[in-house]
Amino acid sequence: SQQGEEDPQALSIQEGENATMNCSYKTSINNLQWYRQNSGRGLVHLILIRSNEREKHSGRLRVTLDTSKKSSSLLITASRAADTASYFCATDDNAGNMLTFGGGTRLMVKP
Amino acid sequence: DAGITQSPRHKVTETGTPVTLRCHQTENHRYMYWYRQDPGHGLRLIHYSYGVKDTDKGEVSDGYSVSRSKTEDFLLTLESATSSQTSVYFCAISAGSSGYQETQYFGPGTRLLVL
Numbered sequence: 001s002q003q004g005e006e007d008p009q010a011l012s013i014q015e016g017e018n019a020t021m022n023c024s025y026k027t028s029i030n031n032l033q034w035y036r037q038n039s040g041r042g043l044v045h046l047i048l049i050r051s052n053e054r055e056k057h058s059g060r061l062r063v064t065l066d067t068s069k070k071s072s073s074l075l076i077t078a079s080r081a082a083d084t085a086s087y088f089c090a091t092d093d094n095a096g097n098m099l100t101f102g103g104g105t106r107l108m109v110k111p
Numbered sequence: 112d113a114g115i116t117q118s119p120r121h122k123v124t125e126t127g128t129p130v131t132l133r134c135h136q137t138e139n140h141r142y143m144y145w146y147r148q149d150p151g152h153g154l155r156l157i158h159y160s161y162g163v164k165d166t167d168k169g170e171v172s173d174g175y176s177v178s179r180s181k182t183e184d185f186l187l188t189l190e191s192a193t194s195s196q197t198s199v200y201f202c203a204i205s206a207g208s209s210g211y212q213e214t215q216y217f218g219p220g221t222r223l224l225v226l
Binding site: 030031033040041042044045048090092098099101102103104 | 142152156161212
């Protein structure tokens with residue numbers, strides 16, 4: 001079973017627009033991470049937010065975490081064609097030994 | 112890219128044959144992981160290791176075994192490959208800390224086709 005579930009499953013936007021992806025999870029976490037995967041490649045870490053943090057920024061990325069709603073969102077501002085990829089959220093288990101990944105959001109940014 | 116390599120990168124095999132995939136890291140990280148990625152399922156953890164000779168099962172461990180005799184190498188073995196094990200396999204590493212997960216770094220993946 002997947003701890004994290006992304007929404008939407010697919011998103012298509014024009015270059016320059018903002019893209020928002022959401023992640024919901026089921027159990028308590030220590031931290032939540034977002035990863036990007038370009039077609040045919042391995043996952044690349046984007047950002048980690050701890051359970052005691054509410055918002056975090058990294059360049060054009062903004063991540064929020066609401067532990068009361070067990071949800072997180074990833075905002076990519078001023079999107080570029082190069083942002084086209086699949087985006088995954090991942091949460092750790094209570095023991096902190098492993099991550100559980102959601103099914104991902106496929107983002108397409110049209111030039 | 113983190114120093115992670117996977118071999119082979121592509122493999123075609125027949126049902127019933129044993130298959131071993133290798134993950135090699137040069138980062139001296141404590142944790143190593145094997146995932147499989149299938150359409151509609153995202154990434155699912157097969158097995159992981161938290162040290163030499165220390166391994167544990169993940170979500171989808173049936174039909175798979177692992178071994179870690181050195182810090183840098185983590186082997187995934189399909190004892191008798193089945194068509195349901197056709198997938199893309201990713202290795203990942205993490206420095207890890209006691210009690211919570213840090214960033215994981217992924218290898219390039221191995222595409223396995225079981226005929």
